[in-house]
Amino acid sequence: MLSGKTIVLGVTGGIAAYKAASLCSKLVQKGADVHVIMTSSAKQFITEMTLQVLSKNAVFSDTFDERDPAVVNHIRLADAADLVLIAPATANMIAKMAHGLADDMLSTTLLATMAPVMVAPAMNVHMYGHPAVQENMKALEQRGVMMIEPGEGLLACGYVGKGRMEEPESIVNVVERYFAGTEQAAKPGLLQGKKVVVTSGGTIERIDPVRYITNDSSGKMGFAIAEAAREMGATVHLIHGHTDALPPAGIDAEAVQSADDMYQAVLKHWQDCDLVIKAAAVADYRPAETASSKIKKKGDTMTLELVKTVDILEQLGKSKTNQFLIGFAAETHNVEAFAKDKLVRKNCDLIVANDVTAEGAGFRSDTNIVQVYDAEGLVEQMPVMSKDEVARRLLTIAAVRMNGAGN
Structure with missing residues (x-):
């Protein structure tokens, strides 16, 4: 996958610089043409000669060290x-x-570069958690920089926590998946012959004939997924609740209202589908009773008793056999922890998580910022991009796994 790819490897001045030697070697072994740029601080931890021998290319560290006057x-x-x-x-x-x-x-x-940029942070746990560092990383992600999250464990400084640079093998896997996704996303027919069910929008739980409980979901993410699945050759059935837009033209679409309505609609297609993507924002609770006529105003307060709705994703996870199941986790904090927990509890193959409070992400936006997780952890972190592009990249990951090309 990396054959013929030119990778500029930047090495900066932390103790984890020693891992750059292994990373460089593994990238070269995979066929990449690796060119190393070191900072002056990095040279305090590892030599230029080491990386030059491993990369088989000259190593650069000085902007003014111009060895060829022609460039x-x-x-x-x-x-x-x-x-x-x-x-x-x-x-x-x-x-x-x-x-x-x-x-x-x-x-x-x-x-100066227009190429995609990928960053593997490495630092003390308190430095990593500092608001300035977190804000800087968030700013980079919003510009399209891809972050490879550091691992947790014993750090060189003696602290235990998050900040250890991800292992070279894992970084190489992320790089390979990136190029695989980029190259395969453009290929039609990745889902040829597959039946895909997509849920989208927000459900409506009636209080009375004129009032209801819902949420801010626009349906745009689910609509983008449905359209991308069709472009990849799938037979698509779209089940949508309340949305801000009309569903894509030419796609078999079914409008529903409540969580139970959506569950029943999904069940009709569950047994003979290959892939279900639960992008809908389903209400967690509904009124215990729905009034048959408008509730009239009386008194200064009103008590509304709510009961749990059916957990569609959980029920599908319990009953799945050969189906590939993807859930969504819209969060406002502790995104990674909540997403991983949801993945396990609901027996999903993939979970797509996002911070709906982040600029450029979440409800009603035309863009999104998501992280995709599987049982082993982060699969891909997508910076701010259109929901159409998120849909294509997500479906590429799913298609590769469904077709047995990777996991």
């Missing part, structure tokens, strides 16, 4: 890259990237 090296590398990978990425380099600083070879190249 400007930081522009040449910026233009040649299919991917720029910063591993390890210190808090300092992340701050430079977030604020557009260019005071060394690596940061200058980053400003």
Whole structure:
């Protein structure tokens, strides 16, 4: 998958720089043409010669060390890259990237490149959790930079927590999945012959004939998924609740109202479908009783008793056999923890999580910022992009796994 790909590997000054040697070697073994740029601090931990031998290319660290008068090296590398990978990425380099600083070879190249950028942070647990660092990373993600989250464990400083650079093998897997997704997303027919059921929008739980409980879901994400699935060759059945727009033309669509309505609609197609994507925002509770006529105003307060609705995703997870099941987790905090918990509890194959409070993500927006998890952890972190592109990338991941090409 990496054969013929040019990867610029940026190495910054943290103890995890020693892992760059293994990472460089593994990328080269996979067929990548690796060009290393080191910061001056990185050279305190690992030598240029080590990375030069492993990459079989000259290593750069000085913007003004122009060895060929016919080219400007930081522009040449910026233009040649299919991917720029910063591993390890210190808090300092992340701050430079977030604020557009260019005071060394690596940061200058980053400003000049139009290639996708992937970052593997590595630092002390308290540094990683500092609001400034978190804000800088969020700013980069919103610009399209892909983050490879650090692992948890014993750090070189003696602390235990999150901040350890992800292992080289895992980073290589992320890079391979990225290129696999990029190349296969454009291929028609990835879901040829598959029956796909997509749920979308918000459900409505009636209080009386004129009032109801619902949520802010627009249906746009589910609609984008349904359309992308059709483009990939699938037979698509779309089940939608309340939405802000009309469903895509030419797709078999079924309008429902309540959580129970949606559950019954899904069950009609469950046994003979291949893939179910539960993008709908289903109400967790409904009124215990629905009044047959308008409830008239009386008194200063009103008590409304609510009872749980059917948990559609959980019920599907319990009964699935060969179906591939994808759930969504719209959260406002602790996104990763809640998403992983939901994945396990509801027996999903993949869970798509997002922070609906983030700018450019969530309800009613035309863009989204999501993380896709499986039972082993993060599969892909998608920066801010159109919901159409999120849909294509998500379905590519699902199609590859359903077709047995990866897991």
